[in-house]
Amino acid sequence: MTRRCLLFTLVLVVWPFAGAAAGEADVVAAEAARESDGTWRFRVTVRHADAGWDHYADRWQVETPDGRVLGTRVLLHPHESEQPFTRALGGVVIPPEVTEVVIRAHDSLHGDGGEGLRLTLPP
Secondary structure, three states: OHHHHHHHHHHHHHHHHHHHHHOOOEEEEEEEEEOOOOOEEEEEEEEOOOOOOOOOEEEEEEEOOOOOEEEEEEOOOOOOOOOOEEEEEEEEOOOOOOOEEEEEEEEOOOEEOOOOEEEEOOO
16 A cells, blocks of 8 residues: 555656656757748757647747847647657748847747757848
């Protein structure tokens, strides 16, 4: 009986933190290209140990260096068996004075906080 009680207590203590092992979402690579209409298209690679619907990389965004969000790519499902993964976002309007952007990923448990990537825009 004591062994069962100890096991049950261990499960109750550890279970809520099981998804936390996946850590935060990191941006590991990115490319930017100007489209014919003057907007920008980004291809971004994210690494995150997705652990199902309760803990997965759920978006990435393009920001100015001072934190203004210019575009957001929502990720609609976990990528448990595809790591790292690359997704694109087009139609991003970048003000002419901005020559560098920061790309950050977000996950459904930790929010922002993984490794971002600073990208100089091609001329």
